[in-house]
Amino acid sequence: MPETTQILQDVLQMKPVTWFNEEKEKSADPLKKLPVTFLHIQEAQARLQRFAPFLKEAFPETENGVIESPLREAHSFKKNMENYYGRKIEGRFLLKCDSELKVAGSIKARGGIYEVLKHAEDLAFQAKILSITDNYSVLCNESFRNFFSQYKISVGSTGNLGMSIGIVSAALGFQVSVHMSRDAKQWKKDFLRKHGVTVIEHTEDYSRAVEEGRRQCAGDPRAYFIDDENSVDLFLGYAVAALRLQTQLESLGIHICEDTPLQVYLPCGVGGAPGGITFGLKHLFGDAARCYFVEPTHSPSVLLGMLKNDDSVRVVDYGIDGLTEADGLAVGSPSKLVMGLERYLIDGIYTIEDDDLYRLLALLRDSEDCKIEPSAAASLKGPLVTQDIPSGGTHIAWLTGGLFLPENIFRECYEKGKELLG
Ligand SMILES: Cc1ncc(COP(=O)(O)O)c(C=O)c1O
Incomplete structure (x- = not known):
């Protein structure tokens, strides 16, 4: 059975899969043809800069009116994940902590x-x-x-x-x-x-x-x-993250090229946030940035759209219930805009079960003292289920939300994760 047919069968049965995008082209080619350009990202960045004095006054918790999240090394999580899943992970493992983004607490x-x-x-x-x-x-x-x-x-x-x-x-x-x-x-x-x-x-x-x-x-x-x-506009707002990430990588002394690639794992609902970031990263790093979207097994709308070549798919029409604790990713149909822009750009998509979200959330809490919401945990499994990278490469799990998650609700998620970890 051809691989995509097998993947589609598994998707319909709500089993976890990893799909590598065989229609991906060298990124320079699709980027040249798109109606949105790098200049648009720079304009968006400049607009955010103009608004910084307003944001600084309205939201003093921001850094001089810039809303940005830290990029951190996750030594301890990497080690604990290798132990738990019994597999070595090559390369550095970083966390992009949008779970700490000021003002709204998510990507x-x-x-x-x-x-x-x-x-x-x-x-x-x-x-x-x-x-x-x-x-x-x-x-x-x-x-x-x-x-x-x-x-x-x-x-x-x-x-x-x-x-x-x-x-x-x-x-x-x-x-x-x-x-x-x-x-x-x-x-x-x-x-x-x-x-x-x-x-x-x-x-x-x-x-x-x-x-x-x-x-x-x-x-x-x-x-x-x-x-x-x-x-x-939403898409461009997300894309600005790539420019900011580039500066953060440079300040950590991380150089991205074909020999030392960057592999990024992005939780996906309609696809706008992961799509915008992918678009920005491909402009900056070309094919040395490999971008994977992550969806819940019960709501894989972008993956289903890619597999069926249909940007109007609805998961319910395929008997997929759309029910997941990853509320931010509980989306039944993909963004048409993103399907059009990303078809030939993204490296792949993997799906994840809710139980794994809880396990990873708890493992991260114990390893790095991070508080994230279940949707965000989807990114953490990336290094285990996608492409291996050379030891000089870098993985980034994008932690997409959690700042305002009430402590008692986080506690419940954590306890559930601990139980599942055994
Ligand atoms: C925490 C979190 N992560 C990821 C996403 C995915 O973003 P998008 O729907 O733009 O794909 C969302 C969407 O609401 C979210 O809330």
Whole structure:
């Protein structure tokens, strides 16, 4: 049986698989053909820089208005993982700790905050109350809050995108509604309501929550819908992470080239966050950056889309229930934008079972004292299930969320993981 047929069978039976993208091309070729370019990432970076004075004042916990996470070596976790799984891992093992990202506590902050800031800037420019050379700390003034309060922002979310958009929109003064899917955790809804955000709860999956948000904004000129399934701005906000990561790698003295490659593992829901980061990394490091998406076995929407060559797939139509504790990854259909942009770029996708998420979460807590949410743990298995790298290479597990996870809920996840570790 051809390999992809076997993989598809396993995917349909919700078994863990690793898929290597045979349609991947030398990255320079697809990158040349895409409508989004490296210049767009640099523009996004420059826009975030313009907003730093505003962010510094509105969120003093940021580093001078820059929202960035640490990159750390994980010696102890690597050793413990080798012992537990009985396999040696070549190369360095680093953690990209978006689980500590200030303001919104997850990878979704990168895109979500960026798109809200861009929208605010567009509105203020159109109204001629802001110019590109101004010090953007003026956006904290009451007059700007009054101006933005005439406008609405809306988004569909499994939780973390809503948190990032809700928090920053409310800080600017927008009226903001978040449509939450059935998988969204109660604590995320409570958190948003405390920040003055209107939360609308849906009993159906993520795609329906997005559809409803889109419908409510249609026809209202003062309403702006942030579309996680199609937004180029979200995508560019995520892509800026690659520029920041490049600086961090340099400061650790890590040089990326074909002989010393970088292998990155990115938890994936609709594909926007991992897609944007992959796009940025391929621009910076070419084929020396190998990017793997990670999905839950019960919600492998991007993988199914790739295997069926169909960007409209819905996992439920294939008898896959979409039920997983990895709420951020509980997405039934992929982003069409990402399917188009990433088809020939990504190196592969692996899927992971929920039990493994708990095991890895507990192992990481015991090894490195990190608090992450189950979705984020998906990245940690990468070195064991993808391509081996030379000893001079580097693995990065992208820890995509966890900062605001309430301690009691984290404790429950940890206890479950400890039990499974035996
Ligand atoms: C913690 C976490 N990791 C990863 C992702 C995946 O991002 P995307 O849906 O853009 O693929 C999400 C999405 O909400 C998330 O919350």
